Amino acid sequence: MRKKSLYPAAMQQTKPPESGTMQVAGAEVAYLIVRSAKRRRSVEFRFDAARQLVFRAPLRTSTAHIRRLMAKHEAWIVRQLARLHAAPAKVMTAFVDGNNIDYLGKPLRLEVQQAPSRIKVARHKGSRLRITGESLDADAVRAAVHGWLRQQATTRFPRRVALWARRMNLPYGRVLVSNPRRQWASCSYKNDLRFSWRLIMVPPRLLDYVVVHELAHVVQKNHSAAFWRLVEATLPDYRQRRKELQALGSRVLP
Ligand SMILES: [Zn+2]
Structure with a gap:
């Protein structure tokens, strides 16, 4: 033997x-x-x-x-x-060990550990994101972290839409998570709602504003006064949330 x-x-x-x-x-x-x-x-x-x-x-x-x-x-x-x-310096330093990324509006510290295995990403002790695997340079870490964030978005966003749709008593089509370049979200003529996965980085109350905004488009396919009245009836402080989201845009959008 x-x-x-x-x-x-x-x-x-x-x-x-x-x-x-x-x-x-x-x-x-x-x-x-x-x-x-x-x-x-x-x-x-x-x-x-x-x-x-x-x-x-x-x-x-x-x-x-x-x-x-x-x-x-x-x-x-x-x-x-x-x-x-x-x-730009932002991209240069973001995806290395010890740096923070934004997750649900809170910092998540990256822990990069070289290991002889395929790349794995797991949340650790709530405030850390551990990336283990072989040959982890900053590009590989970024790809792995983006994949993980996108996966979280795909799980969380449909639940958030279901919750607000119930409150607003509105129907909707499919919930899609993608990576649009310029906008946070959109509502198609079939009422399919599409969200940028990057919204997983902002505080949940700002995601809620985007969800309510897109659901309001189910009734109003424009930004008329009637549209904003519907948003305001659901979220009285929507102006404040919209302002905060705009301020985060340059930080979170590509
Ligand atoms: Zn809109």
Whole structure:
């Protein structure tokens, strides 16, 4: 009988990622080396959204080899850094360990843990969001976090619509969750209600305003005085909520 390994096979095929910094043309460049047995030949590298240079390399690649690669591609690195610094800072820093994202109007702290497994996202102790998995650079974390937020929106929004529709005594079509670029929500001629999943980031009372607004469109397909009267009859403080939502728009919308 063969002796069983102490670790699952996946554990033996990766090493913990190695991070460090290197001076390139006078600038300090942070790098992360992710070695994997799945990768047999070439070393690939690119900057992630946190301005970290991420190398994906075969298992036996030495750190010295990676450093030589950085020196060799100095001109490219300088160009990329200049481009990244010109881009908006918001996206650059949001999806790294220790940073907060907005969830239901409250901060949720990101805990990023490298592990030899597929990427998993789970809420932890109420105020933390733990992302575990392999090769987690800022782009991978952002994709995983967005996926999780969207999933929460898909679960919560239909319940919220059902609640307000009962109170307003209104019918509606389907409830859809998507990612529109400019608006929070819309109501189709068939009374299908479509919401941006990003509303999961704002306080629930502001989501409620959007829900009531779209439900009012079931009766009034415009923004007439009659439309606003219906909104106000349901939410007397809707003006305040609308103002707060507008203020959050630039923070939450892409
Ligand atoms: Zn409207």
